[in-house]
Amino acid sequence: MIKIELDAAGVRDPELRDAYRQCRTINAQHGKTFYLATRLLAPRQRPAVHALYGFARFADDILDDLADTATVEQRAERLQQLSTRLFHCLVDKESCEGDPILTAVVHTARTYDIGWDLFDDFLASMRMDLTVTDYPDRQALERYMYGSAEVIGLQMLPVLGTVGPREEAAPYAAALGKAFQLTNFLRDVDEDLTRGRVYLPADELAAHGVDRELLTWCQANGRIEPRVRAALAEQHAITRQVYQQARPGIAALAPPSRPCVAAALTLYSDILSRIEAIDFEIFGRRATVGKPRRLVVAAAGIGKAWGQRMRSRGA
Structure with missing residues (x-):
């Protein structure tokens, strides 16, 4: 399958093909829901999506996987090194030799004309995660989410293609990236607390009498408290609205x-x-979608995807 995808994308160079393979493996291992959705894309599109995911995951791993072995300063330096190397490879057109993830993502960025600014904004939000552990209000959270989620949707847009000007579709792509991340924030409150972070607006929590101390109590006791349930229900409703904006x-x-x-x-x-x-x-506990449901959605999507491809070929 990967050979078919790389051939369809016109990727011939052996080193570049191996770089894309590694990104695909990362996506399959760490982003199961996202990876399943990518199977509905045309084969020629999939390598680029895997490369974008692989780069985002690589940066995220610097933040979290190294948290127990590297200081904040060391991780900040690693992120800066990544940013500098990407800039030199993408903008200055230096070689990415020896770095397969950068090799793949730079090739994708050049192929689809994805600007450096979107990667720069993403890495800026990643740096925030080193020192920012709480968000006083939604405006502050929105600033973080622009770089951490909305730009992902904007990076994806040229790969997906649009029927009109890209700038007209951009707000919807950004909103969908935000909706996905807000969903993760709700699902992962417990996990994020363990990492010392709360990705919910503090003032909106406080309106329900909720603060970090109460969230920590819920975590320690493994159960929800009524005020926390009410606060999460409000965040849930807000996230639903973002999905409606994106749809x-x-x-x-x-x-x-x-x-x-x-x-x-x-x-x-x-x-x-x-x-x-x-x-x-x-x-x-972790709110997850069961495999049977994922397969049902995927099967329906496969039928629609094949239909769209056949119509496109016949046009």
């Missing part, structure tokens, strides 16, 4: 890409529904 953007995409994005939206929305179904008991 019309599917029609702005090139038809062959629509089944993939629709499936991703459905699967992440299902995570949100699962959080509600367990009555926000997110401490000590």
